[in-house]
Amino acid sequence: MLNTNILIQTVQDYINTNLNIDLHRLLLKKSPFSEVSMQEIVQQIKGKQVAQKKFPFLLQEGIIFPPQLNLEQSSSEKTAVYKSGLLKGKKFIDLTSGFGIDAYYLSQNFEEITLIEQNPDLIEIVEHNWGVLGKKATFINQKLEEFLDQNQEYYDVVYLDPARRDDQKNKVFLLEDLSPDILEIQEKLLSISKQVLIKLSPLIDLAYLVSILPGVFRIDIIALKNDVKEVVVFLSKEKAAEIICNGVNLESGENTFTFPFGAEENAHAEYSEPERFIYIPNNSILKAGVFNLIAERFDIKKFHPNTHFYTSNERKADFPGRILEMKVIDSKQIEKKGQFNIISKNYPLKPEEIKKKYQLKDGGNEYLIFTQSKKGKIILKSI
Ligand SMILES: C[S@@+](CC[C@H](N)C(=O)[O-])C[C@H]1O[C@@H](n2cnc3c(N)ncnc32)[C@H](O)[C@@H]1O
Missing domain, CATH: 1.10.10 (Arc Repressor Mutant, subunit A)
Structure with missing residues (x-):
């Protein structure tokens, strides 16, 4: 109560x-x-x-907050705003309302909004808060499976953000381990709507998703300040000729790399020793595993099959990630007690060990990259 x-x-x-x-x-x-x-x-x-x-939109008078678990399970305002820009229609339903952050934003371009939540205390809080915010919806305290059994309505968009089932807070990434079990209800979901969106953990394997959900037509991998927060899968009844994937980074603006699912299979990367510019792809792109495709698209070369750094002599300003101007140095050229952002990938020492070995401090504007090219171990320093 x-x-x-x-x-x-x-x-x-x-x-x-x-x-x-x-x-x-x-x-x-x-x-x-x-x-x-x-x-x-x-x-x-x-x-x-x-x-x-x-x-932060909830920092106003009259808002009530639920227990910590419900806060943790909620989406952030920024990822919710991004998703809201993708959706429009008349009827929107969120079958796993939770604290209603996603629902609040995702339903912005809809006329009729329905929220389902099994937790009675939580839906009561959401109903109260939405009243304070002046936002109308139908709030239903029910198990979504029961709701779906009785439902006669058709929706433009159905949204789900399943909860992790295990109490141990282990990272779960199989669909069967989520509540609700998407596999059990997917047919029903597709029969009551044009479009179903499901938010999943960043740990989910994309190939697994596509193999198990026949209706997938789009996948967005969404990062906030280069930290991958969610994978959103879009389903529809009609089978898509091509599945579109978007590696998104929400930072000062929005940076998106779009590619068809499976394109990596036919992509080829050329290899090179470091040239003038070094490229570090955004994490949403690394998560998507399009290591060769990104090289092909931006006409840049890779250091090594297992090193996802890229290089070119000309600056490719549109690259979705960090672009650094660097030169290869000898370990003797590392200034002791210097301050650097240290990156170590595909290199025997971890950043902590490197810091200790060369007595370096973290931070500043300069970078040191420890990695491998096809010729062997290399160290790069910002110019
Ligand atoms: C991850 S949270 C949703 C968070 C929400 N997207 C937000 O941004 O605030 C998942 C919610 O789904 C609810 N849920 C899980 N299984 C359900 C079911 N079978 N029926 C109804 N609600 C369910 C849980 O109680 C939980 O509050």
Whole structure:
């Protein structure tokens, strides 16, 4: 049951003055309010802390935050905004609402919105918050499998962000290990909508996905500041002639590398020793495994079959990743006690070990790359 006493001004003032306090300590204290427990207060403080980074749009009066697990399971505002730009229609349904961050944004270009959530406390919080935000929807507290059994409606978009089933918080990446089990319900999902979007873990294997879900027509690998956050798979009833993949990085703007699924199989990379410019692909592209395709598309050469660094003499400004101007150096040329961003890939020593060996400090504007070309181990330094 929702305890709306946490919204009383004196309680909110207490929460706001304790936003940066040690929460373990606070939990040991007695709540100064008879109607609100210290646990409830700490839950709100945690919620506000997470919201500052993940969903700042909820930092306003009247919003109630759920327990930490529900906060962790939520999408970030930025990835949700990206997805919302891809969708439009009349009817939208989110079958796994959770804290409703995805649903809030993804439904922006829709007239009728339905949210399903099995957790009664959570959907109550979402309904309350959406009221505060002035956003209308139908909120249904039900297992989605039951809902699907009774449903007679047709939707333009069905969205799912399944929860991980294992309590151990082990990283699970098989569809059968998720709740709901997508394989069990996929046929039904495709019979009630034009388009089904499913958000999955970045650890999911793309070839596995395509092999197991016959309706896939698009896959987006979405990174936030080069950290891959989600893989979103788009399904429809009609079989697509080609599956489009997008490696997306949301940083100051949006950078997307688009390619057909399977294109890597026929792509070839040429190899070279480092030339003037060095290219480090965005992580969403590395996740997609299009190591040769990226070389072909940008007319750049690879260092080594297992080294995903690329090089050219001309600058390819559109490259989706970092572009550094560098030169090969001898280990003796490394300035002791110097400050560098250290990258080690396909090299026997880890960055920590390199730092120790050469007495280096982390950070600054200059880079040192330790890696291998076809000729052997090499070290590169920013010019
Ligand atoms: C990962 S969270 C969704 C987070 C959401 N996308 C957001 O951005 O806030 C998954 C949610 O699905 C709900 N869920 C899992 N299986 C379900 C089922 N069979 N029926 C209804 N809800 C389910 C869980 O209770 C959980 O709240």
